[in-house]
Amino acid sequence: MPADFSISSLSLLAMPHLPINVPPAPAPSPLGVLRLRGTEIITGYPGHEYGMRRALKKVLGEEKYDFFFDKFLEYFFTEKDAEFFASLGLNCIRVPFNYRHFEDDMNPGVYNERGFQWLDRIINILGSYGIYTILDLHAAPGGQNIDWHADTGVHRALFWEHIEFQNRAIALWEELARRYKGNTWVAGYNPLNEPTDEEHVRVIAWYERAQKAIHAVDPDHILFWDGNTWAADFSHFKDPLPGSCYAIHDYSNFGFPSGEPYKGTPEQKAKLERQFKRKIEFHQRVGCHIWNGEFGPVYASPSDGPDWESVNEDRYRLLKDQLGLYDTAKISWSIWLYKDIGFQGMVYAGPDTAYIKHFKPFLEKKKRVAADEWGADIKHFKPFLEKKKRVAADEWGADIKVVQHVFDPLEEWLVKEVPGIKKRYPPMWNVSTHVGRVLRNILLSEELYPEYAEYFRDLSFEQLDELAASFKFENCKQREGLNQVLREHAKLH
Numbered sequence: 001m002p003a004d005f006s007i008s009s010l011s012l013l014a015m016p017h018l019p020i021n022v023p024p025a026p027a028p029s030p031l032g033v034l035r036l037r038g039t040e041i042i043t044g045y046p047g048h049e050y051g052m053r054r055a056l057k058k059v060l061g062e063e064k065y066d067f068f069f070d071k072f073l074e075y076f077f078t079e080k081d082a083e084f085f086a087s088l089g090l091n092c093i094r095v096p097f098n099y100r101h102f103e104d105d106m107n108p109g110v111y112n113e114r115g116f117q118w119l120d121r122i123i124n125i126l127g128s129y130g131i132y133t134i135l136d137l138h139a140a141p142g143g144q145n146i147d148w149h150a151d152t153g154v155h156r157a158l159f160w161e162h163i164e165f166q167n168r169a170i171a172l173w174e175e176l177a178r179r180y181k182g183n184t185w186v187a188g189y190n191p192l193n194e195p196t197d198e199e200h201v202r203v204i205a206w207y208e209r210a211q212k213a214i215h216a217v218d219p220d221h222i223l224f225w226d227g228n229t230w231a232a233d234f235s236h237f238k239d240p241l242p243g244s245c246y247a248i249h250d251y252s253n254f255g256f257p258s259g260e261p262y263k264g265t266p267e268q269k270a271k272l273e274r275q276f277k278r279k280i281e282f283h284q285r286v287g288c289h290i291w292n293g294e295f296g297p298v299y300a301s302p303s304d305g306p307d308w309e310s311v312n313e314d315r316y317r318l319l320k321d322q323l324g325l326y327d328t329a330k331i332s333w334s335i336w337l338y339k340d341i342g343f344q345g346m347v348y349a350g351p352d353t354a355y356i357k358h359f360k361p362f363l364e365k366k367k368r369v370a371a372d373e374w375g376a377d378i379k380h381f382k383p384f385l386e387k388k389k390r391v392a393a394d395e396w397g398a399d400i401k402v403v404q405h406v407f408d409p410l411e412e413w414l415v416k417e418v419p420g421i422k423k424r425y426p427p428m429w430n431v432s433t434h435v436g437r438v439l440r441n442i443l444l445s446e447e448l449y450p451e452y453a454e455y456f457r458d459l460s461f462e463q464l465d466e467l468a469a470s471f472k473f474e475n476c477k478q479r480e481g482l483n484q485v486l487r488e489h490a491k492l493h
Helices: 049-060 062-076 079-087 113-128 163-180 202-217 266-279 281-286 308-329 354-368 404-417 419-423 431-447 449-454 461-469 480-490
Strands: 037-039 092-098 132-139 186-190 222-226 244-249 290-294 332-335 347-349 476-478
Touching: 049 062, 049 449, 062 461, 079 113, 092 113, 092 332, 113 132, 132 163, 163 186, 163 202, 202 222, 222 290, 266 281, 266 308, 308 332, 308 480, 354 449, 354 461, 404 419, 404 431, 419 431, 431 449
Parallel strands: 037 092, 037 332, 092 132, 132 186, 186 222, 222 244, 244 290, 290 332
Antiparallel strands: 347 476
């Protein structure tokens, strides 16, 4: 499943009826310098969130729709999750959220108080267990990047083309800054996740505006700025902004199904180090602070074949070597992610939960037809997949290209008629990736909305509650290999 159905990217399009239990704020945290070691939280569905939610509301009706998502948010992260997280020696969670939590596109600038209540709830729970929060605007109005997790339903980052979208994002951050100014359990603000500005200068201009606006309200909190092109490109950045830290996202192709098995050979370690050093060249040149806001392999399951355990051992080896690089560079990090349905999470809804059992046929189909940008059933497409690998690593990894006999003629026709498509932004995407993005990740996935929604038809409140409760900590599995790596690493600090 893709990383697009997050505890914090559920848009509150209607006023739910259930009260939100916001625990009292903990005592202020001690001031001082700390290394942030943490993670993030998510799960999944087809296509873009807003389209999925629209289809779901048609089937469920407003009352049941509100009930399900309220219970989902309530169960997804509780004190038991925070207690477990703290037991590993980790001290920070980056909480990604969708702007739709707080405002409606049809009524921009009028904020929904419930969105802030959900955010207060998780900040207070985490703080009571000594865990800091970094607030991450993962989906901004208009979409700050060209991927599904920007939740726009299109393959263009319209945020960079309309000043209204940019202004709305700054206004939202001003409101967040007013509310969390002085909250020492909030480690800082990550104003924009993984921007993709093909002109490379608009993102820098917006950062300058946003820094002045946010710090005018709250001068104390750190601002974490992602590099351009999925937090990997700082080539156009110049002097660092005041009170700021610059964030990379350091995914390695070794950690995904399309990459070669990671055995920790000298050649592989050297490649891993080169890729990391390329991303932090700007930071070292200007002497600014570095934060790795996202990284982490994906993991195999028994359904992926008899060698799934061996595959995962390779991924744990990769994780250890990446953490070693970050130790050497003395940088803080946040692994992607804390909770999901079994793809990357430290904790995940297991196969015996109501959610996984109920949606099993749909999840299998979604994987089979490669509806997601990554995580598709590669083996199913193996006879048809193009033999060459991507020119460069896709940040979300799995080589779920296309079925050759269907898409090759289209790709060849495009290259013949419009050869400039080979130079289309972003530079690490080839023609197959662009075609797959539009046809599979958008068009095909959108056609799956009604099918997904039908799985909710005629469910009672009790059944909806049971589905949501699949994500309670006590009903989830723990990925012991991953958690052991993190636990052992935390002991070193």
